Amino acid sequence: MLELEESRKHEQQQHKTSELLLEGLHAIILARNPDEIFNELTDILQKPLNCEAAFVLTENGDGTLTATSSSDPVFAGTVWHPQDMFERVLAGRPVALYNTELVPEWGSQPARIRERIRSALLFAIKTPGQKALFVCAHSQRAHFSQQQVTMALRFSAMAAQALQRIEYSHEIADLKRAQERTKHLNLVLRAVRNINQLITHEKDKGLLLKGACDILTRDRGYANAWTAIFDSEKIAILTAESGLGANFKPMARRLERGELTVCVEKTIRNRGVFLIEDPPHECSDCPLSDLYSGRTGVSTRLQHKGKVYGLMAVSVPLEFAQNKEELSLFNEAADDIAFALHSMEIEELRADAECALQESEKMLSEIIAGSSIATFVIDPGHLVTHWNRACESLFKIPAEKMLGYNTIWKAFYSSKRPVLSEFIVDNSSIEDIHEYYIDKVKRSDVIDDAFEAEDFFPDQGESGKWFHFTAAPLRDSKDNIIGALETVQDITARKVAEEEKAKLEEQFRQSQKMEGIGRLAGGIAHDFNNMLSVILGHAEIALEQSDRSESLHTHLTEILGAAERSADLTHQLLAFSRKQILTPEVMDLNKVISGIEKMLKRLIGEDIDLIFLPSSDLGRINADRGQMEQVIMNLTINARDAMPKGGKLTLETLNVELDGEYAADHVDVEPGSYIMIAMTDSGCGMDKETSSMIFEPFYTTKELGKGTGLGLSTVYGIVKQSGGHVSVYSEPGKGTTLKIYMPRDESTCSEESIIEKQHTSLKGRETILLIEDDDAVRRIVISMLEDSGYTIMEASDGNDALQICRENEGNINLVLSDVVMPGMNGRELVDKIEVLAPGIAVLFMSGYTDNAIQHHGVLDPGTAFIEKPFTKISLMQKIRDLLDRVKKK
Secondary structure, eight states: OHHHHHHHHHHHHHHHHHHHHHHHHHHHHHOOSHHHHHHHHHHHHHTTTTOSEEEEEEEOTTSOEEEESOSSTTTTTOEEOOOHHHHHHHTTOOEEESOGGGOHHHHTSOHHHHHHOSEEEEEEEEETTEEEEEEEEESSOOOOOHHHHHHHHHHHHHHHHHHHHHHHHHHHHHHHHHHHHHHHHHHHHHHHHHHHHHHHHOOOHHHHHHHHHHHHHHTSOOSEEEEEEEOTTSOEEEEEEESOGGGGHHHHHHHHTTOOOHHHHHHHHSSSEEEESSHHHHOTTOTTTGGGTTSEEEEEEEEETTEEEEEEEEEEOHHHHTOHHHHHHHHHHHHHHHHHHHHHHHHHHHHHHHHHHHHHHHHHHHHHHHOSSEEEEEOTTOOEEEEOHHHHHHHOOOGGGTBTOSOGGGGTOSSOOOOHHHHHHTTOOHHHHHHHSTTTEEEOSSSTTOEEEEEEETTSTTTOEEEEEEEEEEEOTTOOEEEEEEEEEEOHHHHHHHHHHHHHHHHHHHHHHHHHHHHHHHHHHHHHHHHHHHHHHHHHHHHHHSOTTSHHHHHHHHHHHHHHHHHHHHHHHHHHHTOSOOOEEEEOHHHHHHHHHHHHHHHHOTTEEEEEEOOTTOOEEEEEHHHHHHHHHHHHHHHHHTOTTOEEEEEEEEEEEEOHHHHHHOTTOOSEEEEEEEEEEOSOOOOHHHHTTTTSTTOOSSOTTSOOSOHHHHHHHHHHHTTOEEEEEEOTTSOEEEEEEEEEEOOOOOOOOOOOOOOSOOOOOOEEEEEOSOHHHHHHHHHHHHHTTOEEEEESSHHHHHHHHHHTTTTOOEEEEESOOSSSOHHHHHHHHHHHSTTOEEEEEESOOOHHHHHTTTTSTTOOEEESSOOHHHHHHHHHHHHHHHHHO
């Protein structure tokens, strides 16, 4: 009975255990995750296996095991380091431990763990994706039956199946999620791909932005999308949208006015993607905020290489905004659009540059074609690319014969050689250029890398031309030489003008030199005449007072002769310096020459033939007869000396007209009518250097003592003082021609001869006022006058003379005054005396007459004048004649 009762209890126990096991198994099957399975397993097996504690060890990533789903808190979270035994269990073989002290794994655990586990049953729970170790522990040594081990293994298998089911379900879920994710990413990639395709073919910014917005809403499924491009002032210059329609207009107008919303301001100021999770609350100032309700606003700036073009914004569900890959691809799409905008900008700049280049090339061609300066262009192959109309005119070569050919040398030379522009395109050195343009080329002072030169081209025109040419390189944007431009200017006229200018400057220099020498000679003659006046005066007085039988009379006669010859020499100097006193009259040069023709023949001798060829209708001149006779005689003597072995001397007269062209070549000539006297000899002739100096005083080609060198200089001075012109033409061995041009007198005055009356008596009793600043001259003149019976009042300057006139009013019969005096000159003094004594006789005297004297009327017709040095007789004759004229009036 007892056994039956035990048997019945055992069956009840077995039945109860089976129910618990079934209940646990059902719980394991319904478990949704591994932790639930492990918890159920520890609860189920603890009683059937008679365990004090049960827990599961799961693998960590570092190879250790951690206790989870423990029925005893002591084991929860403990870390185990598996060794061989654990490896055997995990491999699939359960292990029953009756004494854990003998197991090394237990020896490494803390004491509190070792005390709670004296015996244990270990088995593995394995799935393809996970391994776990189930531990059923006793605090006392215990024995596990085979039935318990079998039960544990069955439950571990069920747990493994449950775990695998969960894993499969997770894999399926993951697969679905992956499929959804792939689908999602495919849509994003499709949108990015379509945007990439759009930017590759769309060249219009507006259509690009609109197309991108359409793709984001159509292919990606965004609720809406919009973009804006800003200028440097943050004013929208272009906007586009999709999914917003007319609702976007208020936003567009604000952006076009430069009124940026908070989100727009933040987006274009910062890098990355900008999110607005609750637009209605966060963007109260934005016209689009209400349209974004329930969705997230996402925006990013359009930027490439540091330049911000604008922004792109979309409205998306929250899960899209929280997806990093979604945002990354959205940002990538924005970068692609920014790149497209950058490329368009570069293309626009390139197109503008090409257009500008074409315009500049067109303008350059038009400038070259229309330039009045001959201009041509060659390329690096020396082919002519431009040949303007000025080139055609200058070189007489049409453009069709030059364009496209490398024969530019034909325009300049008769044989092939490089021109300046060809050196430029070949980047030749200055030494290479100098080989062909020796001392004729230089670097331009105005244009960098340019050269300029001047050269004479004998093959140009009838007698050759001078050209000035400048050549400069043409370069591209990379500073490579792509050609050369050369300009050519005909400077022949300038060169001729420069040569003429040089000749005129030489003539002017010669004229200035002669003028300077003349002033010097005149100054010397003036001072010398004063001294000669004293010598002549004293010699005459002494001679009158000496007896002819005395030897002193002879000496005085020699002194007087020497003084007179010295006076003649000063007359020659005055003639050269054009400072002598002339007595002009209207005359016929033919009559003057005929009157001295016999004398001229005696001067030249019998071995020289004199041929006189007078013009039949010769005009008149107004000149000093004696001076003109001296000119002709001096020329004759000079010609004679050039023909020591005899020859022919031709003297001719002619009416000539000197025009402006002749005057332009001779600085001292005024255009007009002239009478020419030409004297041509067949003598030895002269070279240019000698002929340029023959008019200088004291210059002579004769031997020492054979001449004074004043003959031709006297001719020069007389002719110049009379308003005439002298020219000489001579060549060595071919004789010389000297031409005198005297202004033709167009007046109707008849030719008269002036006959001086000779007075039987040169003495007088009148009172004469003498004004002379030179003490010696004043004393000798006083002696001459007093010796002739005149009463003399003397003064050394004008102020003293005026005082004497005031004190002796009505008592002075004649005023004898020097012309050139310090302070008040003779003309000014006489003007004031004539106010005090109207009609008083006046006689001027001077050894030197300059331009200032002429301007004050001393040489006016009717003015009485005597030239220093003078003799006592000539002075007395002048004075007597004047006083007698006054008496007759």
